[in-house]
Amino acid sequence: MIYTHNKLELMVAAGNPKGITGPENLARDDLVQSHPSPLTEGIFKFYGSAMPKDMGLHEQVTGNAECKSCWAVEGKTWFTSRHHRETPQRIEEGQADVGIAWTTEVIESNVEGPAIEGVAIPPP
Numbered sequence: 001m002i003y004t005h006n007k008l009e010l011m012v013a014a015g016n017p018k019g020i021t022g023p024e025n026l027a028r029d030d031l032v033q034s035h036p037s038p039l040t041e042g043i044f045k046f047y048g049s050a051m052p053k054d055m056g057l058h059e060q061v062t063g064n065a066e067c068k069s070c071w072a073v074e075g076k077t078w079f080t081s082r083h084h085r086e087t088p089q090r091i092e093e094g095q096a097d098v099g100i101a102w103t104t105e106v107i108e109s110n111v112e113g114p115a116i117e118g119v120a121i122p123p124p
Contacts, residue, residue, distance in 0.1 A: 006102045006103060006104055007102070007103045007120075007121070008043075008047060008048060008051070008100055008101070008102065008103070008121050009100075009101055009102070009103050009106050009118035009119060009120060009121055010022070010023065010025075010026075010098050010099070010100060010101075010118065010119040010121060011087055011088060011091060011098065011099045011100075011101040011105065011106050011109070011116055011117075011118060012091065012097065012098050012116070012117050012118070012119055013091050013092070013097070013115065013116065013117070014115030014116060014117050015115075015117070016117055016119065018031060018097045018098070020097070020098055020119050021119065022119065022120075022122065023051055023052070023055060023057075023121050024055065024057075025098070026052060026055075026057055026060075026061050026098070027057050027060055027061070029076070031076070031097045031098055032075070032076060032077075032078070032095065032096045032097050032098075033061065033076060033077045033078065033096060033097070033098050033099060034077075034078045034080060034086065034087040034090045034091065034095070034096035034098075034099040035048060035061075035062075035072075035077060035078070035079060035080065035083075035087075035099055035100050036048060036079070036080055036083035036087075036099075036100065037067065037069070037079045037080055037081065037083070038062070038066045038067075038079065039066055039067065039068050039079075040068055041080070041083050043083065043100070043101075043102060044079075044083075044100065048100040049062070051100075051121065051124075054124060060073075061073070061077055062077060063077065065079065067079055068080075068081055069081040078090065078095075078096065083101075084105060087101060087105075088101075088105070088109040088116050091116060092115065092116070098119075101118070103118060106118035
């Protein structure tokens with residue numbers, strides 16, 4: 001039985017100032033990323049980490065780290081403690097440029113205030 005549907009998106013600041021066009025941009029060295037912890041957040045553990053693996057970017061994006069509230073790749077990729085509010089806050093405060101999120105998180109972030117946009121991730 002299907003329980004729910006959701007998609008992954010790349011969460012970015014309003015206006016997409018870094019010009020992020022898709023998941024291939026996660027390889028860019030000029031982006032600071034904020035992703036859910038692979039230890040405590042199923043979105044990354046089961047779904048979000050598969051995409052960079054399939055694209056051959058997993059080590060570059062995560063440094064193969066599995067941690068919570070930590071720099072997976074120093075100065076480049078942060079793994080959150082509580083993803084649902086932490087990534088949009090980090091983007092709004094200029095501490096991150098992009099993060100993997102559910103489409104519903106992008107929508108909810110706009111309801112609550114931060115100026116956030118989503119960049120679609122095409123199906124594999």
